[in-house]
Amino acid sequence: MRRSLTAAAALAFGLTLASPVQADEAPSYGAPEATEAIGLSVLGTYNTDVFDSSGAEIVAHDPRTQRLFVVNAAAAVVEVLDVSDPENPEKLFDLETAGVRAADGSVVERGGAANSVAVHGNVVAVAVEAADRTDDGWVVLFDTSGRSVNALRVGALPDMLTFTPEGRTLLVANEGEPNDEVTVDPEGSVSVIAVNRRPASLTQDDVRTADFRAWDEGRELHPDVRVYGPDLSTGEPGTPGRVARNLEPEYIVADSPHTAHVMLQEANAFGVLDLRTAEITDIVPLGVKDHMEPGNGFDASDRDGEIAIENWPVLGMYQPDGFDGYRWRGRTLLVTANEGDARDLDGYSEESRLKNLDVCEDSPRVQEFLENNDQGIESVEELTADENLGRLSVSTAEGLREDGSCYEEIHSFGGRSFSIFGDDGELLFDSGSDFERITAEAAPEFFNSNHRENNFDGRSDDKGPEPEGLVLGKVKGRTYAFIGLERVGGVMIYDVTDPRNVTFTDYVNNRDFGADPSSREAGDLGAEGLTFISGGDSPIPGVPVLAVANEVSGTTTLFRIDS
Template sequence: MRKTTAVAAALAVALTGAAAHADERADGPALAPLGTYSTGAFDQAAAEIVAHDPRHQRLFVVNAQAAAVEVLDVSDPAAPAKLFDLVVPGTPAADGSVVEAGAVANSVAVHGDTVAVAVEAADRTDPGWVVFFDTRGNALNAVRVGSLPDMATFTPDGRLLLVANEGEPDDDHTVDPEGSVSVIKVNRRPAALTQRDVRTADFRAWDGDRELPGGVRVFGPDLSTGEPGTPGRVARNLEPEYIVADTAHSAHVVLQEANAFAVLDLRTAEVTDIVPFGVKDHLEPGNELDPSDRDGGIDLRNVPVYGMYQPDGFDTYRHRGRTLLVTANEGDVRDWDGYSEDARVKDLELCEDSPRLRPYLDTHGLTAADLQRDENLGRLTVSSATGLTGDGCHDELYSFGGRSFSIFTADGDLVFDSGSEFERVIAEENPEFFNSNHTENGFENRSDDKGPEPEGVTLGEVDGRVYAFIGLERVGGVMVYDVTDPEDAAFVDYVNHRDFSSEPGTPGALDLGPEGLTFIAAEDSPVPGTPVLVVANEVSGTTTLFRVDL
């Protein structure tokens, strides 16, 4: 661990010219922990996605380690108590299959008295299932969906369930299923569902006559068979990650690795468009980052790197007649035994005459070899698949994630990005553990790889204003922003329910690795008249409820 004086000195240099955020915070709600439920499992993905049942004041929390969904009673939010598990193996499905042993719950959604659980097959390249329960825990039915169902959500009216089938390859990259979205006609009668109620939206049109927009990443080995009627390269390459149903008729689907999102028509169960997110230029003022864990301290600077936004979780809201996407720009790398794009800058051959790199090198009096030193960009994780020229050298560098949250229009236009603010706030508030990992208390051990790593985001309205709550997977905590005016979104608060004085893996460390966030409006809250934020923490296996007080 660094000495406090050394960190403070480095911080003073890193933040020269930047006003302290303590003086810049906008008015807004404060988060105060109410109560925590702990599984006692460390680094086992024991608390991932969380959904709320307002009728019975229950939380449904995905525990991948137990291959189940834990049901918690939060009628007393200060003392969440486990009631029972939703166990998915052994459930008969409408297509005649049975959910197999080894199947894993990945996601959960609740609407009314219906609970839907997305279930990954024991071999993730095989088709998965959705298992339906009532909120009392009775299994009602199951239907078959695509490979690796990773996220499930109901439309606002509860008539449809949407499932993101990620379709990742196997570790050897010898089998690569197509990505798709299952559109399931629930109509509030899950027990009566048949396999005919499941429609599949795929991306095969972009292997045919439709032109894929520039900026949508399609890369890596092509395992297409070329046989008529089978998925081609694009259909196999695109991997739906997260869905938000904006209305009863439309939804947006993030394609994280492709750095894009899809538009889904729910009436026809068809993907109507694919839109690239674009990239973030870390040379632009306000987009600084700390790119090295070997630079001797906190050093936020502009560097010749493009950040691919690649959001994981996102949410949407309406502003002046427009649908806006609010994204947590985590970043994700394809890294399998049979194929990997994961690389460090020092391991790449750089094009020294690059129009992107050359001006930076000349301005700073550097050579390409200087740039590739550990204290500069050498340690930074980037894509070996993007920015590569036909000559075999990289003339541009692309890192994973934006280390930020953003607001986009439904056409993919950037309205707002928080820039370098996450790293600046962390540096100011907890400099000794700047860019710490979630499995150890460290200093800067994530600077070279996605920084604080924003994972999920949820929106909530408090006293007529809209706020974004963004979870930071690595260092931990939740960033709060007022996004009522999207073009002038403002930082409100940063709350980290993590105790760095305790070792990760011990109860005293509290919350580690925020994964899923759910906002409970005041009218649905277990605290009468007061909104509540729920955060499921993957590494600590804890689920914590926070009051949201003005």
Template sequence: MRKTMAATAAIAVSLTGASVAAHADERGPVRGPRPISVELSVLGTYHTDAFDESAAEIVAHDPDTQRLFVVNAAAATVEVLDVSDPEEPTKLFDLETAGVAAADGSTVAEGGVANSVAVHDGVIVVAVEAEDRTEPGWVVFFGADGVPLNALRVGALPDMATFTPHGRALLVANEGEPSDDYTADPEGSVSVVRMSGDPRGLTQDDVDTADFRAWDEGRELHSGVRVFGPDLSTEEPGTPGRVARNLEPEYISAGARGTAYVVLQEANAFAVLDVGAAEFTDIVPFGVKDHLESGNGLDASNRDGEARIENWPVYGMYQPDGFDTYRWRGRTLLVTANEGDSRDWDGYSEEERLGSLAADTPLCEDSPRLRDFLADNDQGIGTVDELLDDANLGRLHVSAEDGLREDGSCYEDVYAHGGRSFSIWTADGERLFDSGADFERITAEADPDHFNANNDESSFDARSDDKGPEPESAVVGRVSGRTYAFVGLERVGGVMVYDITDPRSAFFVRYLNNRDFSAEPGTREAGDLGPEGLTFIEADDSPIPGVPVLAVANEVSGSTSLFRVDRVVPGRR
């Protein structure tokens, strides 16, 4: 069904009536239907009118001033928006990072790129990468008036910054990606900045660095943690080794008990950080999703001409990007958006289409998993050649690094990037819930003509061979005593809402896509394209007293939209 909201034809699906069919998959139909728990409605949108230039990436909210801070990576600035009237968000000014003097004597470079923004108690922090991303970057501190207060040097490619709950520390994920030609590969790390009083008094001595060198020095690394690709480490004393260079912190969620969790996306793992000691205490693999299992189907081809969600002999590496944490029965749980990501640089790439990969190194025809699939499947596929047809698995992007038999003669298993889902995990890596094939099924029902569309064109089935709807970011929010996950879909667009009050029986509530496929991408009429960063504004902090608000920054359309989050009582409208 379609609703017109603001000037955009927004697509909405909820778990009532016909949409029960969208939630029914190989696991069987939903028993119910369940009542709608929350409703999303568009309040207002701020437009940069910069199409496909990363003009709205990460968004943070300050409840004291009712301002949003939105990273405009293309301009290397942060735009400050007044959302005291959320129906009419208005730009106030920019936070300019270039030229700010840092405590170590350096100056934030003109060519730096803003990657992240965080706010706590009137202090705004912007993470900025160096012009050469393999060099150390900065975090720049601003006051509420937009005047720069200080800057500190952090690791290479600071990609995400967040404060601990009480603001005692600032945590910065230094991704440490290699150069395009892979001749330089800095180590990944997390900078821990001890916040004490006025940020103008901070010095470089207030920055501690948590690194992964212990795992190069004999600490056992779990076999499920992916460490792969070129090894540029040296044997010189005091230099980082292969593991320290290979692991790339992507996103951080800080708990209230001195522990933070750090996603290592390409490694398909997360690290546990002792904030007080500025040390990693563990690295936990996420494992893989079996797309042969009931409920875990996927559409694997962009050349099959239909929304065809089937079970395939493929493992999906969860590889989340954005995630959040919440407490349940005294335990910390991780809520992950399982985007998937490969190492794909000019000097090295692990990514290849399965058909091309198998042309060079074949699939192992004696693999029990492959043999059983070819003997009994619903698609009528009986040979490897049929399996590798472009309409089946031939075009699926997979990893050349995983699944190879020990002697290198053939591929025993097939590994794709991402889970096309969101998951809930315990802090020791036990998966309590995964949304399975829900995202592809629900979006197929919402708009069959634009299933697995891309975010820069009104296409059909353009992303099935890659990562499907590509869940990018997940945030957790409380509404009237219940807990919800809000998950942004980077490609087709929109936000999925799940009730995760009991993580063992989480369920789909609503999908809203503030996008009009009939309008030309790049125009305001097309709506929001490429949701990248989500922020949930609690009812007590909201610009609408007592009503939560969801803020979504959209990378491709360069727009930032605010959504009202209302509790819906069954039988009452």
């Protein structure tokens, strides 16, 4: 481990070293060397004092008023913070959505959660789900002073929204999740709303809906797009079928005035949205990450008592949550935080520990592993022991032999990484095992810790550090990816200016592992939403700032970005 990381770790992570540790004595886990071209330092934090109840989820910034708009799902409001002095953010007021009358005559219900917020010009848009999440939700429009001006009906479970770059169109990802019993499953869709006139004058006719029904009506779906679980289609003409119900839009990036990309997390794919016609024109699978390939190792067990980043016969489904996009040599590139997500409801669950499944003894991948592994594992019985792959969370919906007798392939959730894809689905870069190697060297006593408690190895059997949020930002002409780690915490920074030469820049974790997680002293827990504030829009003129909303600690922290 390099000397500067060792010296910083005790301070940045709240650790106490019993005796001086020399860099040469510290364990090395093969982490990449940090260039430290840019770095983060804490400016200030706003604390809701709400622990583990989604007190701070998504954050948006208005440069004209120097206000942050932060979704507080616990209180079902959007909190408005004054960050003109970023070292001392102060709450001004809440945006209340309940009781607002919509353009179609409906009234926004109490009991429905605010899920996302976006700002452009003088318009603040808030996505609100219905009290019964399978019913249609709303987008509530405010001005930046906090006055509600309109509301529009959208699809079921509006989970994320964003404006196109020029602000003329608002896009809403309607996730359409089923109820817990999986007896009702609304279709997933994207609402395309023209907001290029006064928000108060918008009507329901300004809302168009992009759906996935074409793939139920004969259009061929790529076989690698995951459509699985119960089929609640009625079969009646004109109603959404299996594909339309199954696909659940999670996140949207508007690349231009004419095109957007829509992440379909559970399906491990993305859709291409034509904004002119409000139609999904393509669905592109993301493929899988082969964890037997060099550089793609991970720690698979929370029962092995050590940090063991190894190769395994596992295929990781990328399943991104947050992502962002940029242009490179005339191409649109998608930069993804590969969180992973299982369907895990009372009425249907695809999630299981591997030891509870029958793994095919003659699986070619398993046999290849048994013949070549460095761990001394010689049988499927050893492979599925708790200290190896036995406790790993895997999908029962993938890899089953055609006759249903056993699993030929093992599919896990997420990539424990970030990736860069072309808009045709070509994988251009993946960070491999970097995140686990970097966090292992930074705080080995709390490797793969959970966010609700300070533990060792607690998340290795699930999704490891669990990258969730991601945002891109330009600093002095170079493009950087800022990736939030939901579990162990902190922000990874990579220079992605050239996807052929991506470099690790730094890792900063504003968490004190020596404090009770439910106390203020614990710092930031459960990084959820990130927003990059350019130097031109910053409360510190010329100095870019990163704002991070943390779901478990209920904190919103502003970081100064310095070269």
